[in-house]
Amino acid sequence: MTKQIAPALSPEALLGKSKAYxxxxxxxxxxxxxxxxxxxxxxxxxxxxxxxxAEIHPCLVADPQGNALLAAVGINVATDIKTITAKTVFERLGHVSKRFDKKTEEHCTTMSLKRNAELHSGEVPFAAVLPGAWEGRFWHTAAVILDIHGKDIEVWLGIDPAKAPKQLMADYTHAIEEAAKIRVETAADQFAKLTKAERNAAQAHAKGADPLDMRRSFKMFAEKVWAIECPACKSNAFLAGVCYGEEASDDDNDPFEELVDVLYVAEEFYCPACGLRLGSREEIEAVDLDVEHTETEARQREYEPDYGND
Structure with a gap:
């Protein structure tokens, strides 16, 4: 029989409370x-x-003092179950996700210290802080944590884009955009920390990459992959997208071949030099990359057969 985990340590309860907050x-x-x-x-x-x-194991959030570790394995001997401090949470996340770097950990720790001062003292540390000073890093951090178990901000906010009210959809879009901007900033910082030789080697590798070979680097089945400059490291990077329309080209004067402008829209971005990934059209647009791409194809003209003339 499966032992029930106390709500204080339950992944489902913790996620539900986080969503409510x-x-x-x-x-x-x-x-x-x-x-x-x-x-x-x-x-x-x-x-x-x-x-x-806790999704990995409830023991990871159980305070080692007292009865919490017993509760984490389903042995409930008391109702007073304590979890680890915020500082310990953020330290451990750095071992769980490579994307949860020191800058992200410092941001989280600073935020929790301000929260403690707000709740447990006469200070008002949040009063004079504008959203622009913390919001982008906050949404980026949330996206990184959610990605540990393959979830995204949409799940956390509990929205269905087809049914979401206007304001909630605006909040979601803003969160995606802010997280994408910080992701670019983080990739740029990490790339800058490499030695000059390492940067040159990474950029040379990216410059020699072929768009066809890059298809395997994307999660989606891409109908087209095309090159673009990376916003983080300025290397040769790639967008993957799908066809959303065709138009007859204006330069179409050949009686045997027709020129067709094929229009593609990007759904994913990847840079093989610095490793930056953007997984949606909203993220790509948020960092000022053009999601649209057009290529002109030459095709043999097809003529309808003549009927009734023989």
Missing amino acids: ISRALAAKNTKDMGEYQLWASLALELLGKWAL
Whole structure:
């Protein structure tokens, strides 16, 4: 018989509570209460981190003092079950995800310290902080944590794009855009830390990459892959997309061949030099890359047969 894990350590309960708190955060933002927005956001992020660890095993979020470790394996001997501190959560996430780097850990720790000061002292550390100073890194961090178990911000916010109300959809789009911008910034920082020889080698490798061979680097089945400059490291990078239309070319004067402009739209981005990935059209557009691509193809003209003339 499967032993039931206490709600304090349950991945499902932790994720559900995190979802509730991020909803409260966005509600506060929409009423222009920026202090409360940050407060609920910081709580939601810590719970999201605990969810990611508990999904691996509840022991990873159990306080080693007391009865929490017993509860983590389904042996409940008391109701007072404590979890690890926010600082420990963010330290452990760095061992779980390579994308959860030191800068991300520092951002999370700073946010939790401000949250503690807000709740447990007379200070008001969130009062004078504008969203632009923390929001992008926050959404990036949430995306990194969710990706540990293959989830995305859409799941966390609990929205169905086909049914989402206008404001919630706007919040979702903003979150995706801010996370994408920080992802580019992070990739640029990591690339800059390489030696000059390593950077040159990576860029030379990317320059010699063939678009056809790059198809295997994308999750989607791409109808077309084309080259573009990486916004992070300025190397040769690639967009993968699908065809969304064809038009007769204006330069079409050959009686035997017709020129057709085939229009593609990008769905994924990948840079083989710095490793930057963007997994949606919204993310690609957020970092000012053109999602549209046109190629002209020459095709043999097809004529309808003549009928009734023999």
